[in-house]
Amino acid sequence: MPEISTPYRILVADFSQESNRLNLRPTDEELFVVERGQDILRSPTGVLKGLTETLVKAGVTIEPVFSASGGAGGLVDHDFYLRMREELLDAVRRIKPDAVGLDLHGAMGTTETPDAEGDLLQALRHLVGPTVPIGVGLDLHGHITPRMLDNTDICIACKENPHSDFVECGQKVAELLIEQLEGRLRPVTVSALVPMILPGAAETASGPLAEIHAKAREYAALHPSIKDISIYNVFRFTDDYGIGQVVTILSNGPSADTPSIAVDLATRFWVERERFKDDLLTVDKVFERVRSSPDKRPFAIGDMGDRVAAGAPGDGTILLSAALDGYPELRGAVPITDPVAATRAIEAGVGATVTLSVGAGFTPGFTPRLITGLVEHVSDGNFIVEGPVGNGAHSAMGPTAVLRVDDRIQVLLTTKPADTIDPAAFTSQNVVIGDLDFVVVKSGFHFVLNFAGLATPVLVNTPGVGYYRKHQFEFRKARFWPEHDLSTPAITARQHSAGTSIRM
Numbered sequence: 001m002p003e004i005s006t007p008y009r010i011l012v013a014d015f016s017q018e019s020n021r022l023n024l025r026p027t028d029e030e031l032f033v034v035e036r037g038q039d040i041l042r043s044p045t046g047v048l049k050g051l052t053e054t055l056v057k058a059g060v061t062i063e064p065v066f067s068a069s070g071g072a073g074g075l076v077d078h079d080f081y082l083r084m085r086e087e088l089l090d091a092v093r094r095i096k097p098d099a100v101g102l103d104l105h106g107a108m109g110t111t112e113t114p115d116a117e118g119d120l121l122q123a124l125r126h127l128v129g130p131t132v133p134i135g136v137g138l139d140l141h142g143h144i145t146p147r148m149l150d151n152t153d154i155c156i157a158c159k160e161n162p163h164s165d166f167v168e169c170g171q172k173v174a175e176l177l178i179e180q181l182e183g184r185l186r187p188v189t190v191s192a193l194v195p196m197i198l199p200g201a202a203e204t205a206s207g208p209l210a211e212i213h214a215k216a217r218e219y220a221a222l223h224p225s226i227k228d229i230s231i232y233n234v235f236r237f238t239d240d241y242g243i244g245q246v247v248t249i250l251s252n253g254p255s256a257d258t259p260s261i262a263v264d265l266a267t268r269f270w271v272e273r274e275r276f277k278d279d280l281l282t283v284d285k286v287f288e289r290v291r292s293s294p295d296k297r298p299f300a301i302g303d304m305g306d307r308v309a310a311g312a313p314g315d316g317t318i319l320l321s322a323a324l325d326g327y328p329e330l331r332g333a334v335p336i337t338d339p340v341a342a343t344r345a346i347e348a349g350v351g352a353t354v355t356l357s358v359g360a361g362f363t364p365g366f367t368p369r370l371i372t373g374l375v376e377h378v379s380d381g382n383f384i385v386e387g388p389v390g391n392g393a394h395s396a397m398g399p400t401a402v403l404r405v406d407d408r409i410q411v412l413l414t415t416k417p418a419d420t421i422d423p424a425a426f427t428s429q430n431v432v433i434g435d436l437d438f439v440v441v442k443s444g445f446h447f448v449l450n451f452a453g454l455a456t457p458v459l460v461n462t463p464g465v466g467y468y469r470k471h472q473f474e475f476r477k478a479r480f481w482p483e484h485d486l487s488t489p490a491i492t493a494r495q496h497s498a499g500t501s502i503r504m
């Protein structure tokens with residue numbers, strides 16, 4: 001725990017959302033969970049939890065502003081973004097904190113700007129001036145721009161996907177902020193970018209990413225001035241200039257070594273690029289496996305194309321139709337975002353039998369499905385995440401109805417895109433997971449941790465805006481491998497400080 005010599009006041013806020021610009025439904029205020037003031041300290045999660053708990057333990061006075069969590073979804077409504085930005089800046093003007101600590105995602109874009117965090121941090125820096133430390137903890141799927149790094153003192157990411165270390169990331173931001181306030185740290189960040197995305201193999205515990213992270217830890221151990229190495233695997237559905245894998249190194253004072261280390265780590269992505277591939281099963285192969293495999297039931301089927309966890313609307317019906325039409329012996333649960341159908345089922349009430357067209361309300365190319373079922377449960381759709389990823393977070397599916405179809409498939413009709421990375425999304429709706437052969441989850445990574453011990457995870461190749469496929473969509477600004485035919489890029493380092501950056 002870092003020692004403090006002065007009773008500092010640090011302003012904290014959380015403004016996080018991952019913006020999938022292919023999801024045509026803007027993320028407005030209604031899709032954010034917003035708390036203000038001291039309320040955000042009651043049960044904080046993730047970076048905010050690590051940040052605030054560490055500051056409190058160190059004896060710092062926290063000035064909480066708001067927590068606005070939008071999960072993943074379409075671009076953030078620009079007016080809502082501007083209101084929240086002004087609320088934050090107003091609080092800074094009023095409180096005049098010694099430092100600012102923020103929980104941001106890193107890949108938030110609005111309906112008008114693709115680099116919302118860069119805009120926010122630039123405005124914040126402009127307001128507080130160069131001497132008030134700004135520390136930020138991010139998701140490693142951030143779209144990290146020079147503007148973000150130029151306007152922060154400490155800008156670091158979690159290190160694991162699935163994200164099990166957000167709290168540690170927040171702790172580290174708090175510790176580094178205190179070190180800077182105490183004059184023991186003079187943070188200097190260098191970055192290197194390689195213009196590519198990861199088409200697959202995005203988990204950090206295996207494959208090429210595990211090797212790159214191991215090399216980063218090796219470098220950090222050899223160079224005591226290095227305080228953090230963050231490795232960003234850019235969110236694949238951001239359309240902006242400067243898209244790529246970014247390595248940032250934060251050192252205490254300028255370092256002669258960090259530019260070449262950043263370039264080396266970034267270069268490894270390019271060298272290994274053909275290894276970043278997934279091996280997803282087709283819909284039929286997945287259900288055949290569910291039918292015939294002796295593995296523990298239920299299977300948690302990650303619907304990769306319609307991943308709400310990657311900003312898709314969650315309105316796909318392909319897995320529901322496959323289960324209903326092709327696998328009459330299987331029992332399962334399938335969430336589908338459909339505010340119209342959910343409302344009709346809720347109005348009909350528990351015990352009613354209804355026939356509804358469900359799904360496909362948001363994603364172009366999806367097909368709705370006609371179902372008849374018994375309304376067996378209705379609720380406000382709120383639950384608290386119990387698993388390690390997002391533990392304790394309040395999740396809101398919106399008013400939700402569970403329809404039992406063919407007496408074997410439970411369809412969760414939600415009014416909002418449901419974050420089904422956690423079993424509580426189902427158990428909160430009286431779905432007994434242990435009785436089922438499968439549950440469909442709209443997640444590709446995080447559910448694996450949260451369903452551990454309860455279900456066997458399997459990923460399925462489905463259409464939709466939650467999974468990258470080459471040339472599926474037009475990128476207007478972004479240029480990256482493998483979407484574009486790039487020659488070997490010149491990977492150089494950039495040093496960030498005092499509102500500007502220079503190429504090394």
Ligand SMILES: [Zn+2]
Nearest residue numbers: 139140141163
């Ligand atoms: Zn992420």
